[in-house]
Amino acid sequence: MGLGSLIATGSLYAGLLWGLLTLILTILLGRVFCGWICPFGALHQAVGWLANRRHKAAARMAANRYRPAQRFKYALLVFLLGAAAGSLVRHLLDLSVESTIVVVVIAAVSLLCGVAALWVRNAIWRDRILSLVVFIIGWVITGFLTDGSRLLAASLQTGLLDPIPLFYRSVNLTLLPLADGPSIPLASPGRLYPGSLAIGLLFWVAVLLNLRIPRFYCRFVCPLGALFGVVGKNAIYRMGQKAEGCTACGACNQACEGACEPATTIRTAECLLCMNCLNACRHDVMGYRHQPSAAGEIAGPDLSKREFTTALVAGLAAVPLARLAGKTGENWNPAVIRPPGALPEEMFLQRCIKCGQCMRICPTNVIHPAALQAGIEGIWTPILNFRMGTSGCQRGCIACGNLCPTAAIRPISLDERLGRGDFADRGPIRIGTAFVDRGRCLPWAMDRPCIVCQENCPVSPKAIVTREAFQPVRLGGALHLIDMKDRQLRFDGPALPAERFATGDYFVTMANSDAIPPVRIVDIGPGGITLAENPFAVAAHPGDRITVQVRLQLPVVNPAVCIGCGVCEHECPVKGRRAIRVSAENETRDRRHRLSL
Amino acid sequence: MRETPMDRREFIRRCTRAGLSVTAASTLAFLFYDRKAPAMDMGGSPAIRLPDYCLATMKNRLCIARATDRAAAVRQAFAALGGMQAFVKPGERVLLKVNAAFASPPALGATSHPDLVAAVVRLCKEAGAARVTVTDNPINDPATCFALSGIDAAARKAGAEVIVPRDSFFTRFSVKGGRLIQDWPVLLAPLLDADRVIGLAPVKDHHRSGASMTLKNWYGLLGGRRNIFHQDVHSLIGELAVMIRPTVVVLDGIESMLTNGPTGGSLSDLKPTGTLIVSTDPVAADAVGTTLLGRQATDLPFLVKAQKAGAGTIDYRSLDLKEIKVI
Numbered sequence: 001m002g003l004g005s006l007i008a009t010g011s012l013y014a015g016l017l018w019g020l021l022t023l024i025l026t027i028l029l030g031r032v033f034c035g036w037i038c039p040f041g042a043l044h045q046a047v048g049w050l051a052n053r054r055h056k057a058a059a060r061m062a063a064n065r066y067r068p069a070q071r072f073k074y075a076l077l078v079f080l081l082g083a084a085a086g087s088l089v090r091h092l093l094d095l096s097v098e099s100t101i102v103v104v105v106i107a108a109v110s111l112l113c114g115v116a117a118l119w120v121r122n123a124i125w126r127d128r129i130l131s132l133v134v135f136i137i138g139w140v141i142t143g144f145l146t147d148g149s150r151l152l153a154a155s156l157q158t159g160l161l162d163p164i165p166l167f168y169r170s171v172n173l174t175l176l177p178l179a180d181g182p183s184i185p186l187a188s189p190g191r192l193y194p195g196s197l198a199i200g201l202l203f204w205v206a207v208l209l210n211l212r213i214p215r216f217y218c219r220f221v222c223p224l225g226a227l228f229g230v231v232g233k234n235a236i237y238r239m240g241q242k243a244e245g246c247t248a249c250g251a252c253n254q255a256c257e258g259a260c261e262p263a264t265t266i267r268t269a270e271c272l273l274c275m276n277c278l279n280a281c282r283h284d285v286m287g288y289r290h291q292p293s294a295a296g297e298i299a300g301p302d303l304s305k306r307e308f309t310t311a312l313v314a315g316l317a318a319v320p321l322a323r324l325a326g327k328t329g330e331n332w333n334p335a336v337i338r339p340p341g342a343l344p345e346e347m348f349l350q351r352c353i354k355c356g357q358c359m360r361i362c363p364t365n366v367i368h369p370a371a372l373q374a375g376i377e378g379i380w381t382p383i384l385n386f387r388m389g390t391s392g393c394q395r396g397c398i399a400c401g402n403l404c405p406t407a408a409i410r411p412i413s414l415d416e417r418l419g420r421g422d423f424a425d426r427g428p429i430r431i432g433t434a435f436v437d438r439g440r441c442l443p444w445a446m447d448r449p450c451i452v453c454q455e456n457c458p459v460s461p462k463a464i465v466t467r468e469a470f471q472p473v474r475l476g477g478a479l480h481l482i483d484m485k486d487r488q489l490r491f492d493g494p495a496l497p498a499e500r501f502a503t504g505d506y507f508v509t510m511a512n513s514d515a516i517p518p519v520r521i522v523d524i525g526p527g528g529i530t531l532a533e534n535p536f537a538v539a540a541h542p543g544d545r546i547t548v549q550v551r552l553q554l555p556v557v558n559p560a561v562c563i564g565c566g567v568c569e570h571e572c573p574v575k576g577r578r579a580i581r582v583s584a585e586n587e588t589r590d591r592r593h594r595l596s597l
Numbered sequence: 598m599r600e601t602p603m604d605r606r607e608f609i610r611r612c613t614r615a616g617l618s619v620t621a622a623s624t625l626a627f628l629f630y631d632r633k634a635p636a637m638d639m640g641g642s643p644a645i646r647l648p649d650y651c652l653a654t655m656k657n658r659l660c661i662a663r664a665t666d667r668a669a670a671v672r673q674a675f676a677a678l679g680g681m682q683a684f685v686k687p688g689e690r691v692l693l694k695v696n697a698a699f700a701s702p703p704a705l706g707a708t709s710h711p712d713l714v715a716a717v718v719r720l721c722k723e724a725g726a727a728r729v730t731v732t733d734n735p736i737n738d739p740a741t742c743f744a745l746s747g748i749d750a751a752a753r754k755a756g757a758e759v760i761v762p763r764d765s766f767f768t769r770f771s772v773k774g775g776r777l778i779q780d781w782p783v784l785l786a787p788l789l790d791a792d793r794v795i796g797l798a799p800v801k802d803h804h805r806s807g808a809s810m811t812l813k814n815w816y817g818l819l820g821g822r823r824n825i826f827h828q829d830v831h832s833l834i835g836e837l838a839v840m841i842r843p844t845v846v847v848l849d850g851i852e853s854m855l856t857n858g859p860t861g862g863s864l865s866d867l868k869p870t871g872t873l874i875v876s877t878d879p880v881a882a883d884a885v886g887t888t889l890l891g892r893q894a895t896d897l898p899f900l901v902k903a904q905k906a907g908a909g910t911i912d913y914r915s916l917d918l919k920e921i922k923v924i
Contacts (some may be wrong), residue, residue, distance in 0.1 A: 364738045390738035394700050396745065442828065451805050452824045456736060458699070460862030466804065499776055504831035504898025522901060532896075553804065571736065573824035 048214030082315020159353030240293025386566030432564030687725030711751030802858030835902030880909025
């Protein structure tokens with residue numbers, strides 16, 4: 001994981017340094033992580049054991065034999081690292097075009113090599129030199145023809161199948177929400193995660209494949225195991241046989257988790273260090289030693305050069321292909337609202353490992369795994385959906401960024417989020433902007449008072465302000481004044497039910513008194529309409545037309561203040577498709593999305 | 598080709614099994630047979646009545662305390678009204694309905710102040726209350742609201758139980774004679790489990806209803822999609838005033854939120870108004886609170902409605918009024 005993000009971003013963030021420790025351990029001791037630390041591996045081992053414990057020895061031996069398809073995981077690893085390596089390669093390309101001297105030197109070297117190739121007798125060496133020349137020429141030409149910016153891009157996709165993010169994601173988004181209840185303190189009950197089916201499906205398929213072949217995932221799929229297989233090639237200590245005593249009983253193969261065939265020539269790269277063979281061997285032949293196995297060993301993975309290159313090139317090519325959709329550029333999807341502190345989209349995709357921890361920690365359950373909103377690369381990355389959860393994104397909360405293991409969401413401080421202290425001149429972090437849908441908003445579209453959005457807007461001063469407006473109410477006919485006494489108006493015309501018009505939101509205007517602003521109806525009874533005051537007494541005459549007006553407060557968003565927290569969208573009483581919705585417009589993480597001045 | 602000879606026993610066995618299966622299938626079908634299509638759920642609340650938490654002996658009491666310290670103010674205000682023991686008898690269960698609507702720190706004044714909550718819990722405990730519970734159905738995430746507002750910690754420390762609402766605590770309820778709260782989920786469980794109810798609310802500006810004080814605070818007893826009631830918010834508050842008749846209310850105007858309510862969000866939205874009101878008449882309490890906001894009580898339609906419905910009086914000077922200064 002750490003390596004993936006290192007390749008993609010050129011930096012190794014905070015907790016990812018643990019990856020180095022694991023890597024060093026693996027270099028020295030082999031795949032200790034797989035056999036002793038990996039939680040997903042432990043689960044596989046338990047399920048595999050449960051499923052196969054009653055099987056006959058021959059069946060177990062057959063299940064645990066080495067299959068050539070196990071090298072698929074290496075290809076997968078190379079593919080995923082290739083996808084992450086785009087920007088690294090781009091840096092190399094940059095070097096070749098920027099300075100003339102470099103180009104001249106490279107040209108001279110390749111010329112020299114080409115000439116040398118003619119003199120070299122050894123065919124193998126000649127081929128090697130020639131392919132180097134071809135490679136260099138291709139490199140330089142590509143560098144000249146393009147700046148590489150479109151041809152090469154990095155995207156970190158290891159998280160899809162790396163067992164740690166996969167396990168975290170599956171537990172956080174598909175298992176814990178089912179188990180959540182009053183006994184789990186962090187749980188606001190009824191957490192929802194769209195797309196959980198696919199996430200859970202991957203998890204359960206991986207788990208249930210143990211019923212057919214134990215540790216299926218570890219043997220065939222796991223890219224992390226593949227990496228450890230490669231780097232553990234020169235492990236000082238490894239499993240192996242003593243020179244004498246083996247009766248070829250095959251007990252070790254029967255118990256083997258990694259399908260590395262310890263009974264014959266052991267495949268060290270496949271060995272998970274489960275140490276089952278140590279126990280299984282009745283003749284004390286198996287051991288964890290620094291001497292090579294007496295029965296011989298195959299140290300590295302058996303991925304051919306051709307397979308390696310294919311996987312690498314496929315990985316390198318896949319990301320630029322996906323980027324042609326323009327999701328990180330002009331075709332950005334405003335529905336992709338990233339958590340506060342998230343990096344610009346391109347950098348975000350180079351870091352996010354889709355582990356789902358931000359989605360679990362979010363106190364209001366507004367962070368959800370994306371489907372295809374952010375493109376195929378953005379699958380299962382965190383996006384905010386304010387229709388779900390218990391509120392919007394709380395402005396006093398910075399939990400997600402401080403938990404994010406890769407800083408795809410930066411660990412911001414409250415000061416930075418709110419634009420206080422050192423950040424006062426930069427202003428608060430905005431994750432989007434709210435837009436009123438005037439075709440759906442109750443006051444705008446239907447002349448109904450509401451402004452729940454304004455009430456709930458948590459920033460001060462409020463980002464939603466209101467415009468007062470009076471709209472005449474359509475009645476069954478015209479109302480005409482009969483007479484008035486103090487604040488009481490008797491009228492002629494259709495009935496005005498008190499429960500509808502004496503609510504405090506309805507007002508009266510009078511023809512011939514245009515200059516007088518509407519007056520609130522306090523009550524309606526047998527004696528007519530009671531007004532809060534009666535300024536009409538001066539000018540009104542019997543027979544004047546009375547108009548009932550509804551007082552509306554029309555919500556308007558101030559983009560200079562709105563931080564896109566989505567509380568308004570969450571609370572909007574138009575529950576189906578909200579009448580006020582946040583989109584990623586004006587988010588601070590990308591200057592190109594700026595809206596307000 | 599010869600046919601396999603019939604085995605009599607086998608035949609009888611088969612017939613018996615088949616017969617039993619047919620009988621079982623028929624019985625099940627008969628048991629579950631339903632001629633009618635499922636009916637639409639038309640609601641129809643069960644006839645639940647909320648008790649009247651008022652004390653007949655304590656009607657029309659109001660104390661206005663001018664103070665800066667909430668705990669001292671509420672203690673002395675209750676003392677002026679005859680002490681908490683006049684409201685809470687030993688062994689009674691008391692529910693405090695606080696305002697914990699927003700996930701906002703106490704300093705911003707959007708929620709009931711934890712000092713005040715703790716002080717009232719202690720008063721109830723001293724008066725011999727068997728149990729004091731604190732509840733609200735907040736707008737933001739409930740657990741976060743109770744934690745960030747400081748109410749959870751303060752109430753627990755003072756010996757109260759905090760009830761964070763869960764779906765099962767809500768029951769469909771209708772206000773008698775009401776038009777809006779009909780067959781609507783209401784946070785009844787804690788209410789029905791209490792002998793006395795005390796409302797605790799801060800004085801806040803509210804753009805839609807004019808002000809949010811003790812009457813608007815009952816909004817937090819509603820569940821479901823209560824936001825649709827904003828279309829007729831004044832009538833709704835009028836119905837809430839009828840729905841719940843508290844033992845006493847405490848209106849906290851030590852600081853009042855004059856602008857940007859009811860969320861506030863900035864210290865500049867608050868103004869020290871140095872007043873705390875304890876009253877058995879929530880309408881009167883709100884009428885006093887309205888003056889702190891510099892508004893006219895008669896300009897707030899919900900107060901007029903609550904008064905008309907018999908929930909109290911806007912003319913607070915007509916009550917048994919005590920004014921004290923707390924130093």
